[in-house]
Amino acid sequence: MSFRGWLLDLYLNQEEGLTLWFIGEDDRRACFRQAFPLSFHVAGPNEQLRALWKRVSGKTGVLGLSRKQKQDVFAADPVDVMQIDMISPASQVRLFRDIEAEFPDLTYYDADVTIGTRYMARHGVFPLALCELEADENQVIQSIRPLNTRWDLIPELPPLRIFELKPDCDPNRGKVRSLLMRTDRFARQVPLDPAGDYLRLINEALAAYDPDILVTDWGDSWLIPFLSAQSEEKDIPLQLNRDTTRPVRWQKETTYFSYGHIIYRPEEAHLFGRCHVDRKSSMMWSDYSLAGTLEMARVTTLPIEKAARVSPGQGISAMQVITALEKDVLVPYQKRQVEEFKSGIQLIQSDRGGMIYQPKAGLHMDVAQVDFVSMYPAVIIKGNISPEVPLPDLLEPAREELGVVPLTLKPLYEKRVEIKKKIRQYPPDHPMVATLKERANALKWLLVVCFGFLGYKNARYGRIEAHEAVTKGGREVLLRAKEVAESEGFEVLHMYVDALWIKKRGCNKQEHFTDVISKINLHTGLTINLDGVYRWVAFLPSKTDARIPIANRYFGVFQSGEIKVRGLEARRRDTPIWIAAVQKQMIALLGQARTKAELSACIHEAFSFYYTSLQKLEENQVPLDQLVINGKVSYALEAYRASTASVRAARQMEAAGMPVKPGMRIRFIYRKGEPDVVAWDLGKPIDALEVNKPKYIELLAKAGSAVLAPFGISEALFREWSENRSIQLKLNQALFRDLRSS
């Protein structure tokens, strides 16, 4: 029989092959099976390989053993390897586990590649790929081929059935009384009655609607564990899987280090035959939502459930493995490649980050911000920077044939550029724009992490020298851009890794910057875009020393009226919502000024708003949930010597029997007296009179003074005024003379 449909889910089955679920073009959900024999490789000293040969010959699941020559990405010449052909992925996993323990010193390849990645490399099929397949009468696939690619700009997607299930409140904060079920056909609030009728209702709704994707809030950490426990306790069956032979699969909780942050991921509930996406444990949900998650799954070949939860680094890793498998390059199990010896002076010269040119602190009018489009990925592609390729001479590649890393990135980079172009073709309020933006964001994150991944310890295709070559290329690009801008008569106010802020008397419209941008493109070979022309932009000084400017801490208003803020309290995740909102509003009020002269009046308005906000705080008019600090603990609590506010709040939670793991967010409120913090998630009622107002005034003053600092108001003065209302603020007289005269 022939079948056409989109691949939704793929997993190992008990019969030692694969189970695949498709969404048919006829809207039917169909399940198939497929045999999937595969190979892995082992290298090492001959005597050990001979011993291994004897050990695995004739073992269950082993189809054959042979000697091959294959390319190791880190070796100049092909290496001799033993190829072990296995009947199924499950038997390969078992055998590898055994022999790795017995022969730990051998080098293993292709031994731990995920099944989705292998399937993609062999059949070109990925999550949500439209496929055509031939199957026998037992639903066993005989052949399969994709009808589209991962790189389609506007892919033909299936009509997904999405079932939303969420509690009526945050289960960490209050008692859940009902659950909301919502689909495109119905919405229903189901009370949590003691008899457990809600379990029957959910079961019936799932069976009737038969969703492809179950979208939950707190599904991993609360909802699915709760429903499963209730189902068992009340003896009412609950079928969350489409594959009724399987129970929910639980993936263990984990804490890991990623880009300078300790991240905690709770236990995950994975389904078979359909996908569970928990919005609260999808780390990038706020950036790219469901459309971005599906895009991530398509291009990386990660299962949808995984694409929703893991960091983009795992996506990039999967893509590099596919590239390697397609090129018939071995995939190392453990990377053992070490850095070549350097001298002390070479290390100083090579181990540097991006170029930063400190800003000229203060207020600047008519400034253009120009950004290189995905600079580091572009440098990797242009310089052909890959672990197996000799390093480039600045941006000139050592060879033409692309290595594994740039070959992986190139289509991704090009797809993002095309999607961005597509976005510009639509009016901003067109329904396609939001979806395209979410997809572009997903691709952006993959591109962002690809550079860091070159230097990541566990990256299979990482190499520290390649990582350093990228930053070196980036610095070269920025220097060339600066030289071009200055030769065109522009003043460079600030440079930050991949962006420049430039100005020139008389240039305040987009077209005034077209020439310089074209010349930068020409001299660097990389694409640079005009981010916008600011009516004004303020670069902020250091909080500890007003004479020192701080890179990437600024705010400004584009000519379109759009406000851009970086490095301020409003951008920090731990800032209380209310303080962030006050700061944003103060900037928005300043943003009304089109000229220097108008700024003077706007400063007054911003200050008045600040004053009103301060009064609201003093009169207990700020809702408590908007004063919550979103802190974090990075280590186990016993490892802390100093007791920070987050740690004190976390200890309260632990004392109340709520487990605290490294990387967990800890929400709390500052209160008067002892204890000086209250953990928000304890759910205890807090009286507005208990709130430590001086502490919040201090936080508010910090946020407010950052906005007014460019106008000569120091944080210390601002704080003193906020606390006492008894000093005269001294404005920067020179600046104000300047403002009045313009």
Next chain:
Amino acid sequence: MMESYRPDSLTLFKMPLPPKRFLAIGAHALTDRMLQLISALALKQTVTVLDCGNRSNMYAVARLIRPYTSDPVSVMNNIRLSRAFTCYQVLAMIQATAKDPPREPLVLLDMLATFLDEDVELKDSQRLLNHSLDLLENLSYFAPVVISTRQIPAIAENRGVLLEQLKASVDVCWEEPLSLPTSQELQLALF
């Protein structure tokens, strides 16, 4: 038999170092003092540094040598350095060094850092460390081998056996004394 050693004020161990295995244990893997040692060695001879914990701050070394030389670049060129970011790489780096054993001192910075990685099973960490220590023993016949490490942090206390393994393998071990309470804490209240 492990010897007790009296530390030199600048470099922990008396100079010149004999061809033995030295171990220094302390907070932050005694990075500052190890960099001082590297500087002192590099002023006189070639020194090979195997950085196992991202501790090789060459700017600090450059600052340290500046008062003692008019040719800091040559002195910095006396330092041969490689970095490892996983325990598999640490072993590979020591294996690569052992192929052509240096006749001058070998310094390993924060040697156990990557062996504490919870992604690597303890038995694998132990196996890799054993193998590494065997190679270091061979290397110590040619030149002194100085290793630094820190105490096992509470978060990885089940890996204390690795430090014991390391301590048992060296000829000389120096442990940073536990820090005393600050003077403020010792001061009795006057009133």
